[in-house]
Amino acid sequence: MLLKDKTVIITGASRGIGRAAALECARQGADVVIGYSGSESSRSGVDALIEEIQSLGCGAVAVGAPAGDPETGDKLVEAAVSYFGTVDVFVNNAGICPFHSFLDMPRETYLETVNTNLNGAFFAVQAAANQMKRQGRGGAIIAVSSISALVGGGMQTHYTPTKAGLLSLMQSCAIALGPYGIRCNALLPGTIETDINKEDLADQEKRDYMASRTPLGRLGRPEDLAGPIVFLASDMAAYVTGASLLVDGGMYVNLQ
């Protein structure tokens, strides 16, 4: 098992990529702190996830706190330490992408997207890193960025800068935290079918187009990201830091 005796914190783990990653981390032996927004609608999914992780013989605890709140990282770390004793891996995954055109983008939509996806991530990464430094035995931090860190989207002008920001945050943190043995890497998913793009992909023409851009011939599933996250979290990636890993079925390189 690749993550035996490690404690992993994952934000936005109530569903989608975060949930799949939480389950795979548990299959690999980790105790998991499940970060979620705190909304009632997320709670039943979170309870089911806790049960599933416990049935694998691992510990699970949920912390309901909005990703954009600068205090959330501290709350996640406190829960990890008080339930499991350590923080070994921090996965910053929570994110939103309310598709909207640029010229009439409401300020609130822009600000909420940046706050949830990037500002909260900064403080949560800082909280996790400080705990790892106190522990004195390194750690792994993974930011779920996106292929959108590298390419644009006309309806994502508020979103793509947050994903480029996460990639850049991991690059700079790799330098700042390397001396403490803390590795920082970015995961760049392509188009993965989850709730974040359910409405967008309900348009069959768009869906077919996105699949046709993908050399592997299909859109991604949350489980496609779980293995790469476990790899970056594990000691198998002991010399990997400041890296970015595209997990997109080949979409990025498919120009013609």
Ligand SMILES: NC(=O)C1=CN([C@@H]2O[C@H](COP(=O)(O)OP(=O)(O)OC[C@H]3O[C@@H](n4cnc5c(N)ncnc54)[C@H](O)[C@@H]3O)[C@@H](O)[C@H]2O)C=CC1
């Ligand atoms: N689905 C895709 O095609 C891609 C997704 N991503 C990124 O993957 C990450 C996970 O997204 P998905 O699993 O696809 O979507 P999703 O909508 O299924 O999951 C998003 C998660 O973030 C949580 N979340 C949203 N706002 C929050 C808040 N204010 N506080 C705490 N938690 C909050 C949600 O409750 C949910 O658990 C996001 O950062 C997204 O930008 C990146 C590239 C592609």
Ligand SMILES: C[C@H](O)[C@@H]1OC(=O)[C@H](O)[C@@H]1O
């Ligand atoms: C939500 C979108 O479908 C998805 O988000 C990303 O980060 C990808 O680039 C896709 O556009």
